[in-house]
Amino acid sequence: xxxxxxxxxxxxxxxxxxxxxxxxxxxxxxxxxxxxxxxxxxxxxxxxxxxxxxxxxxxxxxxxxxxxxxxxxxxxxxxxxxxxxxxxxxxxxxxxxxxxxxxxxxxxxxxxxxxxxxxxxxxxxxxxxxxxxxxxxxxxxxxxxxxxxxxxxxxxxxxxxxxxxxxxxxxxxxxxxxxxxxxxxxxxxxxxxxxxxxxxxxxxxxxxxxxxxxxxxxxxxxxxxxxxxxxxxxxxxxxxxxxxxxxxxxxxxxxxxxxxxxxxxxxxxxxxxxxxxxxxxxxxxxxxx
Amino acid sequence: xxxxxxxxxxxxxxxxxxxxxxxxxxxxxxxxxxxxxxxxxxxxxxxxxxxxxxxxxxxxxxxxxxxxxxxxxxxxxxxxxxxxxxxxxxxxxxxxxxxxxxxxxxxxxxxxxxxxxxxxxxxxxxxxxxxxxxxxxxxxxxxxxxxxxxxxxxxxxxxxxxxxxxxxxxxxxxxxxxxxxxxxxxxxxxxxxxxxxxxxxxxxxxxxxxxxxxxxxxxxxxxxxxxxxxxxxxxxxxxxxxxxxxxxxxxxxxxxxxxxxxxxxxxxxxxxxxxxxxxxxxxxxxxxxxxxxxxxxxxxxxxxxxxxxxxxxxxxxxxxxxxxxxxxxxxxxxxxxxxxxxxxxxxxxxxxxxxxxxxxxxxxxxxxxxxxxxxxxxxxxxxxxxxxxxxxxxxxxxxxxxxxxxxxxxxxxxxxxxxxxxxxx
Numbered sequence: 001x002x003x004x005x006x007x008x009x010x011x012x013x014x015x016x017x018x019x020x021x022x023x024x025x026x027x028x029x030x031x032x033x034x035x036x037x038x039x040x041x042x043x044x045x046x047x048x049x050x051x052x053x054x055x056x057x058x059x060x061x062x063x064x065x066x067x068x069x070x071x072x073x074x075x076x077x078x079x080x081x082x083x084x085x086x087x088x089x090x091x092x093x094x095x096x097x098x099x100x101x102x103x104x105x106x107x108x109x110x111x112x113x114x115x116x117x118x119x120x121x122x123x124x125x126x127x128x129x130x131x132x133x134x135x136x137x138x139x140x141x142x143x144x145x146x147x148x149x150x151x152x153x154x155x156x157x158x159x160x161x162x163x164x165x166x167x168x169x170x171x172x173x174x175x176x177x178x179x180x181x182x183x184x185x186x187x188x189x190x191x192x193x194x195x196x197x198x199x200x201x202x203x204x205x206x207x208x209x210x211x212x213x214x215x216x217x218x219x220x221x222x223x224x225x226x227x228x229x230x231x232x233x234x235x236x237x238x239x240x241x242x243x244x245x246x247x248x249x250x251x252x253x254x255x256x257x258x259x260x261x262x263x264x265x266x267x268x269x270x271x272x273x274x275x276x277x278x279x280x281x282x283x284x285x286x287x288x289x
Numbered sequence: 290x291x292x293x294x295x296x297x298x299x300x301x302x303x304x305x306x307x308x309x310x311x312x313x314x315x316x317x318x319x320x321x322x323x324x325x326x327x328x329x330x331x332x333x334x335x336x337x338x339x340x341x342x343x344x345x346x347x348x349x350x351x352x353x354x355x356x357x358x359x360x361x362x363x364x365x366x367x368x369x370x371x372x373x374x375x376x377x378x379x380x381x382x383x384x385x386x387x388x389x390x391x392x393x394x395x396x397x398x399x400x401x402x403x404x405x406x407x408x409x410x411x412x413x414x415x416x417x418x419x420x421x422x423x424x425x426x427x428x429x430x431x432x433x434x435x436x437x438x439x440x441x442x443x444x445x446x447x448x449x450x451x452x453x454x455x456x457x458x459x460x461x462x463x464x465x466x467x468x469x470x471x472x473x474x475x476x477x478x479x480x481x482x483x484x485x486x487x488x489x490x491x492x493x494x495x496x497x498x499x500x501x502x503x504x505x506x507x508x509x510x511x512x513x514x515x516x517x518x519x520x521x522x523x524x525x526x527x528x529x530x531x532x533x534x535x536x537x538x539x540x541x542x543x544x545x546x547x548x549x550x551x552x553x554x555x556x557x558x559x560x561x562x563x564x565x566x567x568x569x570x571x572x573x574x575x576x577x578x579x580x581x582x583x584x585x586x587x588x589x590x591x592x593x594x595x596x597x598x599x600x601x602x603x604x605x606x607x608x609x610x611x612x613x614x615x616x617x618x619x620x621x622x623x624x625x626x627x628x629x630x631x632x633x634x635x636x637x638x639x640x641x642x643x644x645x646x647x648x649x650x651x652x653x654x655x656x657x658x659x660x661x662x663x664x665x666x667x668x669x670x671x672x673x674x675x676x677x678x679x680x681x682x683x684x685x686x687x688x689x690x691x692x693x694x695x696x697x698x699x700x701x702x703x704x705x706x707x708x709x710x711x712x713x714x
Contacts (some may be wrong), residue, residue, distance in 0.1 A: 001526070004519070004522045005583045112328070114328075115568070116571070117571070117572050117573065119575075120575070123550070125550055127553045131522055132525060132553070206518060207543065207544045208514075208543055216511075216513060216515060247519075248519050250518055251508075252519060252522075255507060258514075259512050259514075
């Protein structure tokens with residue numbers, strides 16, 4: 001059972017990390033709680049499906065187009081919907097909820113409630129330490145590792161990364177130092193949504209694509225970022241694996257309660273909020289202000 | 290002579306025109322088709338009803354007393370898959386604003402229970418097509434005066450679905466005993482967490498050991514879970530030979546797909562609503578080979594009654610797909626037509642006793658209501674069908690010599706070759 005938990009937690013933790021880091025990044029930099037984050041993930045999954053299965057485009061081109069288009073759309077949405085109300089955090093929250101629902105209803109209108117799926121990139125499976133793992137899952141772990149490494153490089157080793165970190169550290173000082181904070185926020189939205197889109201195209205062949213697929217991961221990543229600390233990338237990474245392992249342990253130790261795995265993750269979030277509201281690696285709210 | 294013939298012709302044409310005008314002048318009979326219209330279940334509710342209504346209207350409509358009346362269908366989107374309270378509101382709107390005379394359809398038990406109450410408040414006949422929970426018809430027995438207007442048309446009620454499931458499981462277990470030499474096949478139960486599964490799960494846990502099968506565990510993922518690899522790893526480790534599924538949500542696709550990808554050496558059989566749909570093979574990425582489930586119509590090549598093959602062919606010709614079980618609204622519309630014609634009225638209180646005496650052969654079997662207005666189950670009545678996906682084709686394999694019932698067109702059930710290879714190691 002130990003190996004099962006180890007492998008299952010690793011695979012799911014990777015996907016959660018991709019989503020949670022993007023969500024946390026945009027909050028850390030621009031204080032935007034983007035509820036539509038997983039809706040962009042869903043859009044990417046639908047676009048891959050459309051390009052591959054309907055338009056008949058090659059796989060790699062479909063993936064690149066899907067990630068590119070969703071990232072572009074996120075920038076348009078930022079300019080049209082988020083930027084005009086950015087000063088008001090609650091308005092941003094409501095605007096992003098509206099965006100997510102618009103995406104959901106549009107997809108429902110176009111594709112109906114039918115469940116769809118994309119072909120597996122690498123078919124087949126193998127035993128690792130006695131646990132059956134599909135090649136698609138292994139590919140997912142590889143892509144997640146590469147993307148996370150790339151994100152770290154972008155943030156730590158480039159001028160844009162420096163600007164993002166500076167804005168995240170102190171938005172007002174960054175503004176006073178002459179940085180175009182609004183543009184940095186837009187680029188950060190693009191990077192964060194690109195991470196969600198990559199998660200979408202990677203898991204599309206693993207999961208079922210449907211107009212409600214954005215809801216379940218949204219709840220999970222909210223639990224993760226609160227656990228890790230809102231705005232903390234390190235916290236989100238560690239939080240993603242903690243939640244994934246808690247879910248795996250729930251399924252393996254209480255099989256008849258495997259539907260509770262989401263509830264267990266949320267319970268952890270509530271406990272963390274009560275004991276340490278800033279999360280494991282977050283900045284205390286008072287200090288932040 | 291010519292003048293007389295011409296006069297007779299003119300008189301005949303005028304007479305026909307007058308009759309047609311009279312038929313058109315009479316108010317149409319309004320039937321509300323309730324279901325989640327953005328989803329396959331609601332789509333099939335509508336299509337089944339539309340097919341029947343068009344056929345009836347084309348043949349002259351429904352004879353109510355001396356009047357010949359057309360059927361007008363009203364599409365009532367209940368949105369019950371996404372939001373249960375929407376269903377009761379939709380029913381209220383259909384009865385008060387659209388002023389429908391009858392209601393047919395419903396899918397999700399929680400929503401149908403709420404809609405049932407609204408329909409009973411207005412004393413309207415509600416023919417249930419889609420939800421299976423016993424509670425729906427138990428209410429008729431418990432409070433006949435209030436719930437007598439509800440009739441459960443299809444599928445068979447949940448406890449009868451359970452009986453069908455055990456009969457099929459017994460057949461599959463027999464095949465495993467024979468092919469793998471295992472006296473006591475192991476069964477893992479995978480049931481989504483929902484109200485309708487509880488009775489079936491309890492019955493399985495109690496009955497399977499008596500049927501010389503060992504239950505190795507119960508796994509209950511969410512109906513909308515997107516990943517069940519953890520559950521499948523645990524099931525594989527438990528050495529299950531069969532996975533007894535009790536699933537109506539999209540997790541049924543995930544299970545089929547991931548079982549195929551991971552080559553889990555077990556046979557999935559039970560209720561898997563998604564696997565009943567024609568799009569299942571595509572939705573599972575072509576990975577769900579050998580997944581088996583209860584079904585209503587199969588792929589249209591099984592003669593359940595004389596009407597089945599013809600109905601499926603008509604449906605496929607018009608809509609390009611085979612009907613799902615909620616398309617039994619086709620039978621419900623015909624049942625209403627025949628009942629209204631017998632009673633000669635639309636008065637619900639006068640129609641109830643006529644409906645209670647129903648004995649008609651439809652597309653899915655012979656419909657006779659019991660005292661609680663549930664369809665009678667068993668040989669000679671409704672039995673259901675079991676199908677298995679074999680290389681992209683939905684193949685019916687049961688009933689095959691079950692209590693003397695074999696439907697023409699059923700084929701052999703197959704144990705996955707990779708399972709045979711792994712289990713024989």
